[in-house]
Every structure is written in structure tokens, then in C-alpha cells.
Amino acid sequence: MSKSIEELKSLTTQIRRDILRMVHAVNSGHPGGSLGCTEFFTALYGKVLNYHLPFTMEGKNEDHFYLSNGHISPVFYSTLARFGFFPVEELKTFRKLDSRLQGHPTTHEGLPGIRIASGSLGQGLSVALGAALGKKLDGDKSLVYSLHGDGELQEGQIWEALMFAAAKKVDNIISTIDYNGRQIDGDTDDVLSLGDLHAKLQAFGWTVLEEKNGNDLEAVIAILERAKTETGKQKPVAILLHTEMGYGVDYMMGSHAWHGKAPNDEQLDTAFKQLYLEAPADY
DSSP: OOOOHHHHHHHHHHHHHHHHHHHHHHTOSOHHHHHHTHHHHHHIIIIIOOOOSSOOSSOTTSOEEEESSGGGHHHHHHHHHHTTSSOGGGGGGTTOTTOSOOSSOOSTTOOTTOOSOOOSTTOHHHHHHHHHHHHHHHTOOOOEEEEEETGGGGSHHHHHHHHHHHHTTOOSEEEEEEOOSEETTEEHHHHHOOOSHHHHHHHTTOEEEEESOTTOHHHHHHHHHHHHHTTTSSSOEEEEEOOOTTTTOGGGTTSSTTSSOOOOHHHHHHHHHHTTOSOOSOO
């Protein structure tokens, strides 16, 4: 059943609660980028992506999504659970022994919704392009979506894939860059500046869209829907989505410090109060 915008906005708060619970429970994980990408995942699975349940790996005549920056698995897992791919209760097993919810998504556990193992940065676009070309060969008119971190674009393989996509006119792919300007070691401008990313992607032959309000759910839905209208025109499509790392929790915002650090008990309590929830006990 399709959810209203208000229901989806409420769900973004729930997903943020899930993220914080998950990383806090095992004192491990990546809350910063997960919190920043919550609107993207909610928009994608709530309004944009064409998919069917139960999940099948082949996904014939369905849109595919590939997470390249796999360290933000908490937001991916929560979204999949909240949209019915697997029980919400399973989120409690995050990063535990024998769990299907590993720190970086993997495929051998058979977790519904996961099509590739990811987290080794730079590889996801290559895989997504392979899937997109496969759909073309099969006569499948569905689309392929991927998500990448901006720090990930410091990997050379990404640029080979960007060049390949334009050269081969892979026009059934929409790749979004989480453009938060931060990575594990600091600001991207300080670690290795990306320069004029918009101009670079255009120079590589991509149609480039940009959304400055990546934590506004309606704006994210709108840019994704607009991107769909640009497919099928002999060029791959990229979205530069400006987000805030740690969005929704004030002490996590404005810094790279929470890229890969879990909150302690007091910090979790503070975050939950900001997310309109007093008791963090249950999912």
C-alpha cells in the first residue's frame, strides 16, 4: 500500500531511531552517513523504486538498487525491514555473530533486498552498470539505481565506470552521490578535493541533476522522479544530493566525527529525545 508524504516523514524518524539503536547495541557501525541518507532511502523505497515482494535476486521487470558505500548499512537494513523485506525484529541482530545483517552488506546470508556485497569502496557503480546492461540485453525496461559516497569518488575505479557508462550509452541508470562533504578522515576538501564535481560528471558525458536540500523528503522524491524523465536519452543520469552527515541529531551534525562512531548511553538518550522518543528499548 502506498504511503502518504506524512507517513513517510514519520517513517524517516523511525528509521533514524533504528539506526541509533543498532549501532549503540554493538558499539559499532556508521551512524553519520546513515542518518544523512535517511530521506533518500525513504523516498526511493516509499515512492520511486518499482519492486515486488517477496524479493528475488533476478528481479525481472523490477528496478534494482545497489548500495556502493556499504558502510551505511544501518539505514539500508532499517529501510528494507520497514518496507517488508524481512522482519523488523531482525534489526536487533545487527553486526552480531551469525547475523544476516553484517557491518557491510553481503549476499551469502541471503538477506532479502541485498543483491551485492558492498563496502569495498569504488566497486558499486561497475556492478550497477553490469546490471543495467543486463536489463537491456533482456529487453527489461526497468531502471537501475545506485548510491555512492562523495569520498568514494576519490577511488579511480569510479571514474573508469563513469567513462564506460557514457561511452556505452547506458541510459537506464540513475546514480546518486551523497554529497555531504565529509569522510572518515575529515572534510573531502581537506582529504582530496573533488573540485567542480558537477562539471566533471558532465564532462564525462553524464546528465547531471543537483538537489541542495537532500534532507527534505519531498525535494528528494522530486529530484528522483525528475531523474527518471531523463533516462532513455542515450546518457547515464547522476544526481548530486547535498545532505548533512548525522542529520536529525544535533551533536552529530557539522562534523565528520560520527562517520563511524556509536553513541554511548547518555548520547543515545539525548538523540532519542530529539527524535521524539523517550524509551529506546524496543524496535
